[in-house]
Amino acid sequence: MVADAPSPGPRLGFLYPGHSAEDEYPRLGTLVDARPVVELVHTSVGEDAHRVDALLDLGGPERLAEGASHLAGRVDAVLWACTSGSFVFGLDGARRQAAAVGEALDVPSSSTSLAFVAALRALGATRPAVAATYPPDVVSAFASFLAEAGTDVVATGAEDILTATEVGTFGRERVRSFVLAGDHPDADVVLVPDTALHTVEWIDELEATLGKPVLTANQVTMWEALRLVGAPHGGQAGLGALFAL
Template identity: 50%
Template sequence: MTALGFLYPGHSADDDYPRIEQLLGSDIRVELVHTDLGEEAHRLDAQGAHSAARLAAEVQELRHAGADAVVWASTSGGFVQGWDGAQDQVRTLAQAAGMPASSTSFGFVHAVRELGARRVAVGATYPQEVAQLFAQFLRSDGVDVVSVRGSGGTPAGEVGGWGEAELLAFARESDHPEAEALLLPGTDLHTAAHIPALEKELGKPVLTANQVTVWEALRLADRRVNAPELGALFTREPIVQA
Protein backbone atom coordinates (compact mmCIF):
# COMPACT_ATOMS: atom_id res chain seq x y z
CA MET A 1 0.00 0.00 0.00
CA THR A 2 1.27 3.44 -0.97
CA ALA A 3 -0.15 6.39 0.98
CA LEU A 4 -0.04 9.81 -0.67
CA GLY A 5 -0.38 12.92 1.49
CA PHE A 6 -1.75 16.28 0.37
CA LEU A 7 -2.16 19.68 1.99
CA TYR A 8 -5.14 21.25 0.20
CA PRO A 9 -6.33 24.84 0.68
CA GLY A 10 -10.04 25.17 1.38
CA HIS A 11 -12.66 22.79 -0.01
CA SER A 12 -13.37 23.99 -3.56
CA ALA A 13 -12.44 20.84 -5.52
CA ASP A 14 -11.15 18.53 -2.81
CA ASP A 15 -13.50 15.75 -3.96
CA ASP A 16 -11.28 15.33 -7.03
CA TYR A 17 -8.87 13.43 -4.77
CA PRO A 18 -11.08 10.47 -3.75
CA ARG A 19 -12.20 10.27 -7.39
CA ILE A 20 -8.59 10.03 -8.52
CA GLU A 21 -7.88 7.48 -5.79
CA GLN A 22 -10.60 5.24 -7.25
CA LEU A 23 -9.04 5.49 -10.71
CA LEU A 24 -5.54 4.63 -9.50
CA GLY A 25 -6.22 1.22 -7.97
CA SER A 26 -6.73 -0.42 -4.61
CA ASP A 27 -3.11 -0.31 -3.44
CA ILE A 28 -2.92 3.52 -3.37
CA ARG A 29 -4.47 5.56 -0.57
CA VAL A 30 -5.00 9.32 -0.66
CA GLU A 31 -4.75 11.28 2.61
CA LEU A 32 -5.98 14.89 2.48
CA VAL A 33 -5.47 17.59 5.10
CA HIS A 34 -7.22 20.92 4.57
CA THR A 35 -5.47 24.21 5.19
CA ASP A 36 -7.62 27.22 6.01
CA LEU A 37 -6.70 29.67 3.25
CA GLY A 38 -9.59 28.90 0.89
CA GLU A 39 -10.59 31.31 -1.83
CA GLU A 40 -8.06 33.99 -0.81
CA ALA A 41 -5.32 31.79 -2.25
CA HIS A 42 -5.00 33.79 -5.47
CA ARG A 43 -4.42 37.16 -3.83
CA LEU A 44 -0.81 38.23 -3.71
CA ASP A 45 -1.35 39.87 -0.32
CA ALA A 46 -2.55 36.55 1.13
CA GLN A 47 0.54 34.57 0.31
CA GLY A 48 2.05 34.91 3.79
CA ALA A 49 -0.40 32.21 4.79
CA HIS A 50 1.61 29.84 2.58
CA SER A 51 4.76 30.17 4.66
CA ALA A 52 6.93 27.10 4.84
CA ALA A 53 6.78 27.12 8.64
CA ARG A 54 2.98 27.10 8.63
CA LEU A 55 2.83 24.24 6.15
CA ALA A 56 5.39 22.33 8.18
CA ALA A 57 3.14 22.54 11.23
CA GLU A 58 0.11 21.33 9.27
CA VAL A 59 1.91 18.33 7.77
CA GLN A 60 2.11 16.41 11.05
CA GLU A 61 -1.34 14.89 10.55
CA LEU A 62 -0.14 13.34 7.28
CA ARG A 63 2.96 12.04 8.96
CA HIS A 64 0.86 10.31 11.60
CA ALA A 65 -1.35 8.85 8.85
CA GLY A 66 1.67 7.06 7.40
CA ALA A 67 1.99 9.03 4.17
CA ASP A 68 4.95 8.08 1.96
CA ALA A 69 5.15 11.52 0.31
CA VAL A 70 3.47 14.90 0.67
CA VAL A 71 2.55 17.56 -1.88
CA TRP A 72 1.41 21.11 -1.14
CA ALA A 73 -1.67 21.22 -3.36
CA SER A 74 -1.81 24.93 -4.10
CA THR A 75 -0.19 25.95 -7.36
CA SER A 76 -0.22 29.67 -6.62
CA GLY A 77 0.95 29.00 -3.06
CA GLY A 78 4.20 27.72 -4.55
CA PHE A 79 5.06 29.74 -7.65
CA VAL A 80 4.37 33.19 -6.15
CA GLN A 81 7.41 32.56 -3.94
CA GLY A 82 9.59 32.48 -7.06
CA TRP A 83 11.75 29.51 -8.03
CA ASP A 84 14.13 29.74 -5.08
CA GLY A 85 11.38 30.49 -2.59
CA ALA A 86 9.33 27.54 -3.82
CA GLN A 87 12.35 25.26 -3.42
CA ASP A 88 12.88 26.51 0.14
CA GLN A 89 9.20 25.91 0.82
CA VAL A 90 9.24 22.23 -0.16
CA ARG A 91 12.63 21.68 1.46
CA THR A 92 11.25 22.90 4.80
CA LEU A 93 8.14 20.80 4.28
CA ALA A 94 10.20 17.67 3.62
CA GLN A 95 12.32 18.23 6.72
CA ALA A 96 9.27 18.71 8.91
CA ALA A 97 7.43 15.74 7.42
CA GLY A 98 10.38 13.37 7.35
CA MET A 99 9.36 12.26 3.85
CA PRO A 100 9.77 13.42 0.24
CA ALA A 101 7.82 16.64 -0.44
CA SER A 102 6.93 18.82 -3.37
CA SER A 103 4.27 21.28 -4.54
CA THR A 104 1.83 21.44 -7.41
CA SER A 105 3.98 24.14 -8.99
CA PHE A 106 6.95 21.80 -9.29
CA GLY A 107 4.55 19.03 -10.29
CA PHE A 108 3.67 21.02 -13.41
CA VAL A 109 7.34 21.46 -14.27
CA HIS A 110 8.01 17.73 -13.90
CA ALA A 111 4.82 16.78 -15.78
CA VAL A 112 5.74 18.99 -18.75
CA ARG A 113 9.09 17.20 -18.86
CA GLU A 114 7.32 13.83 -18.69
CA LEU A 115 5.26 14.69 -21.74
CA GLY A 116 8.25 16.08 -23.59
CA ALA A 117 6.28 19.23 -24.38
CA ARG A 118 8.39 22.18 -25.49
CA ARG A 119 5.68 24.83 -25.85
CA VAL A 120 2.67 25.21 -23.57
CA ALA A 121 -0.38 27.41 -23.11
CA VAL A 122 -1.72 28.39 -19.68
CA GLY A 123 -5.34 28.89 -18.67
CA ALA A 124 -5.44 30.09 -15.06
CA THR A 125 -8.33 30.91 -12.73
CA TYR A 126 -6.20 33.75 -11.34
CA PRO A 127 -5.90 37.47 -11.99
CA GLN A 128 -3.69 38.05 -15.02
CA GLU A 129 -0.77 39.32 -12.92
CA VAL A 130 -0.76 36.08 -10.91
CA ALA A 131 -1.12 33.96 -14.06
CA GLN A 132 1.95 35.71 -15.47
CA LEU A 133 3.90 34.73 -12.35
CA PHE A 134 3.08 31.09 -13.07
CA ALA A 135 4.36 31.52 -16.63
CA GLN A 136 7.53 33.08 -15.25
CA PHE A 137 7.96 30.12 -12.91
CA LEU A 138 7.69 27.68 -15.83
CA ARG A 139 10.13 29.70 -17.89
CA SER A 140 12.65 29.43 -15.04
CA ASP A 141 12.91 25.76 -16.02
CA GLY A 142 13.14 26.48 -19.73
CA VAL A 143 9.49 25.89 -20.65
CA ASP A 144 8.32 28.00 -23.61
CA VAL A 145 4.99 29.52 -22.55
CA VAL A 146 3.35 30.73 -25.76
CA SER A 147 0.17 32.18 -24.21
CA VAL A 148 -1.24 33.00 -20.78
CA ARG A 149 -4.91 33.57 -19.98
CA GLY A 150 -6.11 34.67 -16.56
CA SER A 151 -9.77 34.56 -15.56
CA GLY A 152 -9.70 37.83 -13.66
CA GLY A 153 -9.57 36.13 -10.28
CA THR A 154 -12.95 34.39 -10.29
CA PRO A 155 -13.62 33.23 -6.69
CA ALA A 156 -12.61 29.64 -5.97
CA GLY A 157 -16.13 28.75 -4.88
CA GLU A 158 -17.47 29.84 -8.27
CA VAL A 159 -14.98 28.00 -10.49
CA GLY A 160 -15.32 24.97 -8.23
CA GLY A 161 -18.90 24.77 -9.45
CA TRP A 162 -18.00 24.68 -13.13
CA GLY A 163 -19.21 21.62 -15.02
CA GLU A 164 -17.75 20.07 -18.15
CA ALA A 165 -19.29 22.66 -20.47
CA GLU A 166 -17.72 25.60 -18.64
CA LEU A 167 -14.42 23.79 -18.33
CA LEU A 168 -14.28 22.94 -22.04
CA ALA A 169 -15.12 26.53 -22.96
CA PHE A 170 -12.36 27.86 -20.71
CA ALA A 171 -9.87 25.35 -22.15
CA ARG A 172 -10.73 26.30 -25.74
CA GLU A 173 -10.31 29.99 -24.93
CA SER A 174 -6.98 29.33 -23.21
CA ASP A 175 -5.43 27.08 -25.85
CA HIS A 176 -2.95 28.23 -28.50
CA PRO A 177 -2.27 26.55 -31.86
CA GLU A 178 1.49 26.43 -31.19
CA ALA A 179 1.13 24.86 -27.75
CA GLU A 180 1.88 21.16 -27.43
CA ALA A 181 0.03 20.99 -24.11
CA LEU A 182 -2.46 23.10 -22.17
CA LEU A 183 -1.90 23.73 -18.46
CA LEU A 184 -4.81 24.53 -16.12
CA PRO A 185 -3.09 25.33 -12.81
CA GLY A 186 -6.06 25.99 -10.51
CA THR A 187 -6.56 23.34 -7.82
CA ASP A 188 -10.00 24.89 -7.33
CA LEU A 189 -11.19 23.40 -10.65
CA HIS A 190 -12.99 20.05 -10.75
CA THR A 191 -11.17 18.29 -13.58
CA ALA A 192 -10.66 14.65 -12.58
CA ALA A 193 -13.80 13.49 -14.40
CA HIS A 194 -13.17 15.56 -17.53
CA ILE A 195 -9.56 15.11 -18.64
CA PRO A 196 -10.26 12.68 -21.52
CA ALA A 197 -12.94 15.06 -22.82
CA LEU A 198 -10.54 18.01 -22.57
CA GLU A 199 -7.81 16.17 -24.44
CA LYS A 200 -10.21 14.97 -27.11
CA GLU A 201 -11.57 18.49 -27.59
CA LEU A 202 -8.12 20.08 -27.95
CA GLY A 203 -6.26 17.19 -29.56
CA LYS A 204 -3.33 17.50 -27.16
CA PRO A 205 -2.36 16.66 -23.57
CA VAL A 206 -4.03 18.72 -20.86
CA LEU A 207 -2.40 19.05 -17.46
CA THR A 208 -4.74 19.99 -14.63
CA ALA A 209 -3.73 20.91 -11.12
CA ASN A 210 -5.27 18.11 -9.06
CA GLN A 211 -4.25 15.50 -11.65
CA VAL A 212 -0.67 16.82 -11.63
CA THR A 213 -0.61 17.01 -7.83
CA VAL A 214 -1.42 13.31 -7.45
CA TRP A 215 1.01 12.37 -10.24
CA GLU A 216 3.75 14.32 -8.45
CA ALA A 217 3.09 12.46 -5.21
CA LEU A 218 3.31 9.14 -7.07
CA ARG A 219 6.59 10.28 -8.62
CA LEU A 220 7.98 11.08 -5.17
CA ALA A 221 6.85 7.66 -3.92
CA ASP A 222 8.54 6.01 -6.93
CA ARG A 223 5.25 4.70 -8.27
CA ARG A 224 4.07 4.77 -11.88
CA VAL A 225 0.41 4.04 -12.56
CA ASN A 226 -1.23 3.51 -15.92
CA ALA A 227 -4.60 5.26 -15.71
CA PRO A 228 -5.78 6.46 -19.13
CA GLU A 229 -8.93 7.99 -17.61
CA LEU A 230 -6.57 10.56 -16.06
CA GLY A 231 -5.15 11.58 -19.43
CA ALA A 232 -1.87 11.41 -21.31
CA LEU A 233 0.17 12.08 -18.17
CA PHE A 234 -1.00 8.75 -16.73
CA THR A 235 -0.37 6.60 -19.78
CA ARG A 236 2.71 4.42 -20.08
CA GLU A 237 4.20 6.41 -22.93
CA PRO A 238 4.19 10.20 -23.35
CA ILE A 239 2.23 11.16 -26.46
CA VAL A 240 4.34 14.26 -27.15
CA GLN A 241 7.93 13.56 -28.09
CA ALA A 242 10.83 15.90 -27.35
Protein backbone atom coordinates in the same frame (compact mmCIF):
# COMPACT_ATOMS: atom_id res chain seq x y z
CA MET B 1 -11.16 -20.37 1.23
CA VAL B 2 -11.22 -16.60 1.76
CA ALA B 3 -8.92 -14.64 -0.56
CA ASP B 4 -6.30 -12.46 1.04
CA ALA B 5 -7.19 -8.80 1.19
CA PRO B 6 -5.18 -6.67 -1.24
CA SER B 7 -2.20 -4.92 0.28
CA PRO B 8 -2.78 -1.21 0.88
CA GLY B 9 -1.14 1.12 -1.60
CA PRO B 10 1.27 3.93 -0.78
CA ARG B 11 0.16 6.47 1.79
CA LEU B 12 0.02 9.82 0.03
CA GLY B 13 -0.39 13.04 1.98
CA PHE B 14 -1.92 16.17 0.47
CA LEU B 15 -2.00 19.58 2.13
CA TYR B 16 -4.98 21.30 0.55
CA PRO B 17 -5.95 24.93 1.25
CA GLY B 18 -9.56 25.42 2.23
CA HIS B 19 -12.48 23.61 0.60
CA SER B 20 -13.16 23.63 -3.15
CA ALA B 21 -12.21 20.55 -5.25
CA GLU B 22 -10.55 18.35 -2.62
CA ASP B 23 -12.95 15.53 -3.55
CA GLU B 24 -10.81 14.95 -6.65
CA TYR B 25 -8.06 13.36 -4.55
CA PRO B 26 -10.00 10.37 -3.19
CA ARG B 27 -11.55 10.09 -6.65
CA LEU B 28 -8.11 9.91 -8.27
CA GLY B 29 -7.06 7.41 -5.62
CA THR B 30 -9.75 5.00 -6.80
CA LEU B 31 -8.85 5.45 -10.48
CA VAL B 32 -5.11 4.72 -10.43
CA ASP B 33 -3.75 1.20 -10.31
CA ALA B 34 -1.60 1.87 -7.24
CA ARG B 35 -4.78 2.38 -5.16
CA PRO B 36 -3.07 4.78 -2.74
CA VAL B 37 -4.30 5.60 0.71
CA VAL B 38 -5.16 9.29 0.37
CA GLU B 39 -4.53 11.37 3.48
CA LEU B 40 -5.80 14.91 2.91
CA VAL B 41 -5.41 17.74 5.41
CA HIS B 42 -7.04 21.14 4.93
CA THR B 43 -4.60 23.94 5.62
CA SER B 44 -5.78 27.26 6.99
CA VAL B 45 -6.66 30.17 4.72
CA GLY B 46 -6.32 33.80 5.69
CA GLU B 47 -8.11 35.47 2.77
CA ASP B 48 -9.59 33.47 -0.10
CA ALA B 49 -8.17 35.61 -2.89
CA HIS B 50 -6.13 35.04 -6.04
CA ARG B 51 -4.01 38.03 -5.14
CA VAL B 52 -0.24 37.85 -4.72
CA ASP B 53 -0.13 39.07 -1.11
CA ALA B 54 -2.89 36.68 -0.07
CA LEU B 55 -1.20 33.79 -1.89
CA LEU B 56 2.14 34.46 -0.19
CA ASP B 57 0.29 34.22 3.13
CA LEU B 58 -1.59 31.10 2.01
CA GLY B 59 1.67 29.28 1.31
CA GLY B 60 3.51 30.62 4.32
CA PRO B 61 5.62 28.26 6.44
CA GLU B 62 3.44 28.47 9.55
CA ARG B 63 0.28 27.38 7.73
CA LEU B 64 2.06 24.50 5.99
CA ALA B 65 3.86 23.36 9.14
CA GLU B 66 0.60 23.28 11.08
CA GLY B 67 -1.07 21.24 8.35
CA ALA B 68 1.88 18.88 8.02
CA SER B 69 1.82 18.15 11.75
CA HIS B 70 -1.41 16.21 11.21
CA LEU B 71 0.35 13.86 8.77
CA ALA B 72 3.32 12.94 10.96
CA GLY B 73 4.03 9.22 10.76
CA ARG B 74 1.08 8.63 8.45
CA VAL B 75 2.40 9.16 4.91
CA ASP B 76 5.12 8.02 2.50
CA ALA B 77 5.18 11.32 0.57
CA VAL B 78 3.59 14.73 0.93
CA LEU B 79 2.39 17.28 -1.63
CA TRP B 80 1.44 20.90 -1.11
CA ALA B 81 -1.66 20.69 -3.28
CA CYS B 82 -1.77 24.31 -4.35
CA THR B 83 -0.47 25.89 -7.54
CA SER B 84 -0.75 29.61 -6.91
CA GLY B 85 0.38 29.27 -3.29
CA SER B 86 3.64 27.78 -4.51
CA PHE B 87 4.58 29.48 -7.80
CA VAL B 88 4.22 32.98 -6.29
CA PHE B 89 7.43 32.22 -4.37
CA GLY B 90 9.38 31.64 -7.59
CA LEU B 91 11.13 28.42 -8.54
CA ASP B 92 13.74 28.41 -5.77
CA GLY B 93 11.15 29.53 -3.23
CA ALA B 94 8.77 26.76 -4.27
CA ARG B 95 11.55 24.22 -3.91
CA ARG B 96 12.42 25.49 -0.43
CA GLN B 97 8.74 25.51 0.53
CA ALA B 98 8.24 21.86 -0.49
CA ALA B 99 11.54 20.78 1.04
CA ALA B 100 10.62 22.26 4.42
CA VAL B 101 7.41 20.23 4.53
CA GLY B 102 9.24 17.06 3.52
CA GLU B 103 11.93 17.60 6.12
CA ALA B 104 9.31 18.07 8.83
CA LEU B 105 7.79 14.69 7.98
CA ASP B 106 10.99 12.96 6.82
CA VAL B 107 9.38 11.93 3.51
CA PRO B 108 9.74 12.98 -0.16
CA SER B 109 7.84 16.15 -0.93
CA SER B 110 6.77 18.42 -3.76
CA SER B 111 4.01 20.83 -4.73
CA THR B 112 1.57 21.32 -7.57
CA SER B 113 3.73 23.95 -9.26
CA LEU B 114 6.77 21.68 -9.17
CA ALA B 115 4.57 18.84 -10.39
CA PHE B 116 3.69 20.86 -13.49
CA VAL B 117 7.39 21.25 -14.25
CA ALA B 118 8.03 17.52 -13.81
CA ALA B 119 4.99 16.61 -15.92
CA LEU B 120 6.08 18.86 -18.78
CA ARG B 121 9.46 17.18 -18.80
CA ALA B 122 7.89 13.73 -18.70
CA LEU B 123 5.77 14.56 -21.74
CA GLY B 124 8.65 16.27 -23.55
CA ALA B 125 6.39 19.31 -23.98
CA THR B 126 8.16 22.65 -24.46
CA ARG B 127 5.48 25.06 -25.73
CA PRO B 128 2.64 25.26 -23.21
CA ALA B 129 -0.40 27.46 -23.31
CA VAL B 130 -1.93 28.35 -19.96
CA ALA B 131 -5.69 28.39 -19.44
CA ALA B 132 -6.09 29.78 -15.94
CA THR B 133 -8.86 30.81 -13.60
CA TYR B 134 -6.65 33.52 -12.09
CA PRO B 135 -6.45 37.27 -12.64
CA PRO B 136 -3.89 38.32 -15.28
CA ASP B 137 -1.12 39.29 -12.84
CA VAL B 138 -1.25 35.90 -11.14
CA VAL B 139 -1.18 34.14 -14.52
CA SER B 140 1.91 36.20 -15.37
CA ALA B 141 3.53 34.99 -12.14
CA PHE B 142 2.90 31.38 -13.21
CA ALA B 143 4.40 32.06 -16.63
CA SER B 144 7.46 33.60 -14.96
CA PHE B 145 7.79 30.54 -12.72
CA LEU B 146 7.74 28.26 -15.76
CA ALA B 147 10.29 30.44 -17.51
CA GLU B 148 12.60 30.05 -14.49
CA ALA B 149 12.20 26.30 -14.94
CA GLY B 150 13.25 26.58 -18.59
CA THR B 151 9.84 26.51 -20.27
CA ASP B 152 8.48 29.46 -22.26
CA VAL B 153 4.71 29.88 -22.34
CA VAL B 154 3.34 30.61 -25.82
CA ALA B 155 -0.05 31.98 -24.72
CA THR B 156 -2.05 32.69 -21.57
CA GLY B 157 -5.72 32.98 -20.77
CA ALA B 158 -7.01 34.53 -17.55
CA GLU B 159 -10.59 34.08 -16.34
CA ASP B 160 -9.97 36.75 -13.68
CA ILE B 161 -11.73 34.82 -10.88
CA LEU B 162 -10.75 36.17 -7.48
CA THR B 163 -11.69 33.31 -5.14
CA ALA B 164 -11.10 29.57 -4.98
CA THR B 165 -14.64 29.21 -3.67
CA GLU B 166 -16.07 30.47 -6.96
CA VAL B 167 -13.69 28.33 -9.01
CA GLY B 168 -14.89 25.25 -7.15
CA THR B 169 -18.40 25.78 -8.55
CA PHE B 170 -17.34 25.54 -12.21
CA GLY B 171 -19.03 22.71 -14.08
CA ARG B 172 -18.17 20.91 -17.30
CA GLU B 173 -19.30 23.60 -19.75
CA ARG B 174 -17.51 26.43 -17.96
CA VAL B 175 -14.31 24.38 -17.72
CA ARG B 176 -14.51 23.29 -21.34
CA SER B 177 -15.15 26.83 -22.55
CA PHE B 178 -12.18 28.52 -20.92
CA VAL B 179 -9.73 25.65 -21.47
CA LEU B 180 -10.49 25.55 -25.20
CA ALA B 181 -10.27 29.34 -25.38
CA GLY B 182 -6.87 29.23 -23.69
CA ASP B 183 -5.32 26.96 -26.33
CA HIS B 184 -3.02 28.28 -29.05
CA PRO B 185 -2.04 26.73 -32.40
CA ASP B 186 1.64 26.80 -31.44
CA ALA B 187 1.10 25.09 -28.08
CA ASP B 188 1.97 21.43 -27.64
CA VAL B 189 0.17 21.17 -24.28
CA VAL B 190 -2.41 23.16 -22.32
CA LEU B 191 -1.89 23.77 -18.60
CA VAL B 192 -4.85 24.33 -16.28
CA PRO B 193 -3.34 25.47 -12.97
CA ASP B 194 -5.80 25.61 -10.07
CA THR B 195 -6.40 22.85 -7.51
CA ALA B 196 -9.72 24.54 -6.67
CA LEU B 197 -11.00 23.50 -10.12
CA HIS B 198 -12.79 20.22 -10.85
CA THR B 199 -11.30 18.71 -14.03
CA VAL B 200 -10.58 15.01 -13.53
CA GLU B 201 -13.74 13.73 -15.19
CA TRP B 202 -13.16 15.79 -18.34
CA ILE B 203 -9.44 15.50 -19.10
CA ASP B 204 -9.83 12.86 -21.83
CA GLU B 205 -12.65 14.84 -23.45
CA LEU B 206 -10.58 18.03 -23.43
CA GLU B 207 -7.58 16.25 -24.96
CA ALA B 208 -9.72 14.67 -27.67
CA THR B 209 -11.18 18.05 -28.59
CA LEU B 210 -7.85 19.90 -28.57
CA GLY B 211 -5.76 17.10 -30.06
CA LYS B 212 -2.98 17.62 -27.49
CA PRO B 213 -2.24 16.83 -23.84
CA VAL B 214 -3.99 18.75 -21.09
CA LEU B 215 -2.38 18.98 -17.66
CA THR B 216 -4.61 19.98 -14.76
CA ALA B 217 -3.61 20.84 -11.22
CA ASN B 218 -5.10 17.95 -9.26
CA GLN B 219 -4.11 15.46 -11.97
CA VAL B 220 -0.43 16.46 -11.92
CA THR B 221 -0.40 16.59 -8.11
CA MET B 222 -1.51 12.97 -7.82
CA TRP B 223 0.90 11.93 -10.59
CA GLU B 224 3.78 13.62 -8.78
CA ALA B 225 2.91 11.95 -5.47
CA LEU B 226 2.91 8.53 -7.12
CA ARG B 227 6.19 9.34 -8.86
CA LEU B 228 7.83 10.30 -5.58
CA VAL B 229 7.08 6.93 -4.00
CA GLY B 230 7.88 4.91 -7.13
CA ALA B 231 4.32 3.64 -7.44
CA PRO B 232 2.84 2.61 -10.80
CA HIS B 233 1.45 5.66 -12.55
CA GLY B 234 1.66 4.83 -16.26
CA GLY B 235 -0.56 3.05 -18.73
CA GLN B 236 -3.69 4.40 -17.09
CA ALA B 237 -6.79 5.03 -19.16
CA GLY B 238 -9.13 7.92 -18.53
CA LEU B 239 -6.68 10.35 -16.96
CA GLY B 240 -5.08 11.94 -19.99
CA ALA B 241 -1.78 11.62 -21.80
CA LEU B 242 0.26 12.12 -18.62
CA PHE B 243 -1.07 8.97 -16.96
CA ALA B 244 -0.87 7.03 -20.21
CA LEU B 245 2.93 7.38 -20.37
